[in-house]
Amino acid sequence: MDKRNLSLKPFFSLILSTNIPKAMLIGGLIGSMITTLTGLIIPLLTKNLIDNFSMEMLSVHIIIAISAVFIIQALINGISMYLLAAVGQKIVARLREKMWNKLIRLPVKYFDTTSSGKTVSRVVNDTGVVKDLISDQFPQFISGIISIIGAIIILFILDWKMTLIMFISVPLMIVLMMPLGRRMGKISRKMQDETAAFTGDIQQTLGEIRLMKASNAEQTEKKKGRQGIERLLKLGLREAKVYALIGPLMYLIMMVVIVTIISYGGMRVASQTMTTGELIAFLLYLFQIIMPMTSFAMFFTHLQKAKGATERIIEILDFPLENGQHGLDVDLGHKTLYVKNVSFAYKKEEPVLQDISFKAQPGEMIAFAGPSGSGKTTMFALLERFYEPDSGDIFIGDISIKDISLLSWRSQIGYVSQDSPMMAGTIRENLCYGLEDQSISDEILWKVTKMAYADEFIQSFPDGLDTEVGERGVKLSGGQRQRIAIARAFLRDPKILMMDEATASLDSQSEGIVQQALSRLMEGRTTFVIAHRLSTIVDADQIIFIDQGKITGIGTHHELLETHPLYREFAEQQLT
Template sequence: MKTENNNSMKPFFTMILTSGVPRLALTVGLAASLVTTLVGLSIPLLTREMVDGFSVNSINLALAGILALVFIVQAVCDGFSTYFLSYAGQKVVASLRERMWFKLLRLPVRYFDEKTSGETVSRVVNDTGIIESLISDHFPQFVSGIITIVGSVIILLIMDWKMTLLMLISVPITTFIMIPLGMKMQRISKTLQDETASFTGHVQQTLSEIRLMKASNAEHTEKTKGLSGISKLFQYGLKEARIFALVSPFMHLVIMIVIVAIIGYGGIRVSEGTMSAGSLIAFLLYLFQIIFPITSFTMFFTQLQKAKGATERIIEILHTEEEEGQEGLEMDISNLPIRVENVSFSYGDDEPVLREVSFDVDPGQMIAFVGPSGGGKTTMFGLLERFYEPDSGVINIGETPVNK
């Protein structure tokens, strides 16, 4: 199972599809994004016609009007796409948070003994926020970017296949550099999320018990722990920054080399009369339409790796076994005795906290639990309230076992 989570996106897609995806909003958003992309592909061709037919004495007003209309249609469709895809992402995350919240309310107390409240809060808020960002922002950009790149390359091959091949030489070079950097980014991002959740849990626990911390003169200890957590986040943040420091300048370098090469080669073609000035401008516009999606792909795959890590932790919560007895008997327990018989309990594989404890409490009777710290007084009340189940023995309210 762990291998599948690390190497496959199946758990992520399964979780999203079971979280009530608003299909209508998603369809409208993707359709509007598709229209925006296709309309955008016509802009360089219209620009070419306008530049090639341009003169001071004869401005093609009809062509200028069509170009203005195309810009308006693109802006309107882009607005619809942004809203509906954001709605779909927010709806999925709201459903996911709802499932996690209901699940947390039904988990046994033992789960919260093992997990800090801050870590759990980070899973519900931060990890789901990563998934929301992927669905609402990065995924639409990725889809529209793929369409833009494919459409632009096809049009460029039809316009001038020699210049297009010159431009495409940069693709394998970029891929060769980007793949190992992306894999390293995946490992760093996952570790950074874990450290963030751990640090959040420690901060929340310390602040919630601030009086106990001060009463125990533990400021120095907590200061050391906090500095350690901050240092880890700083180190992993620097590792992530180093990856971006390599990716961003490298992409910029490749882009500038391609642009300069295209302008130089295209300028020679224009001076020879084998290419019009409008065609060169259109070629450059298509080149920019290809460049922008490629640069956003880096962020998409980084966010995708973060979402994979977040999915593992969310699924861990959703698959945690709930406590039994949610549909217990409804009965009046007033004036009923409590019978504890040979109850033993331990929190783990360590030494048991309670060993074969037995006692009876009749209605109206006042008793006291006395013993040293760690002797099991709080644990006994936890068993009476069914926060935990005894390892052996029974607890009865009247004649009814407490687990009923």
């Protein structure tokens, strides 16, 4: 980390990886060079005007020519600034696109250990820091460099002695600015981390606003929010102190240089070793150096902030993708699924599943039962390939599912969960979510909603399929969300169906309707079910009882009643 902090290489590598629009960059640089070089001619014209002034020089043609030069310079400068700013905007847009494309392909384990708020902050805030540097500071830096180089060359030609006096200030500025820049870098990294944490807290609280209100937690969240704001304030004030030092120090150094040059130049004019026009020209060139130098201080402080942001962005871009981006395209229909000696742990010292083995014939209903926390949902996560087994393997036919592409595997799996998550948008958008073909006819959509017993309540809405469901589907009831999830599964026509406590949180009336829809959906499909209520799985072809991460029994309902004491105890509690 320290080496990275000292080097700008990661920052430049990241920028270059975004495929910089070269034509716009070159056009912007050429325009900047033209306007800067034109600006460098003006002090020379001023020198000649002062040293050789006469009324004959103020002809209409000369005034028109000078005015035209100024107007053309302004136009070219405007175009140049726009092109360079556009380059910055395009770089950041591509960087954000690169990050977003990476994020949606990261494994679930990344999001298990990283809060969504921090991730959002990386994509929005950290790339915003880079954008500010490239779009706002970089164009000024480029034109400033050209202006300084040109002005210094001309100053050496005009008077090399006075130019050397001016250069005494350069090492002084470097000595003062370097430690301030490093300090700004440290503060910026802390500020970005704290901003990410604060964003995460806000996102979590607003995402669970009902829980917060139901728990009377307003005061708790108020206190936590104030603490986060105060931490940001302290860092902001520390950042302001650095800026407050940089500005006045630059001003002080520049004023000392200007006073020194005017004093020394005045003596040269008095001794007639320099003309008044040369002194004025020298001062004008000096200002063409001073103005960019003051902006350089801001550029390098922004560069330190961008370095800190770059480190966080690279952490995301360097994280390995979810396995299975490429692989076989396999039809899962009419194939037996085998789970062989699978073990898994979220943490190495805490095994969740141990030596799990079973098989599911095509069209069978396989139910998982057992105490809470026994590993049933984790088994589902392995089947969906959210995680990979630590040992053992899962096969479809004679093919390891690791060899099948994620696109092929997940496109043939339908998943209906207990909470039936939905995306903000319309019912239509949620039904078609994830499908390549989004232009599905209303006729087909109404057909699948009817199969899921969802058509009646959708038709009762004024906007029908185009009804907005709200964030996470909050405008719909639990039973309505479940039926839309089932309709979505019908639309995908999956080969394998997975249901995780699909009716656990519904009232008896909704449960009956949803259960009918689920029974219709399960016909002819290999189905895996998790259920705490045994009444929903008594007709399963196999019930796999998992306890403390191990399979302790496999069989039908009647077989387990006879052979498995804990299952029998569950049944006696629930079915009698």
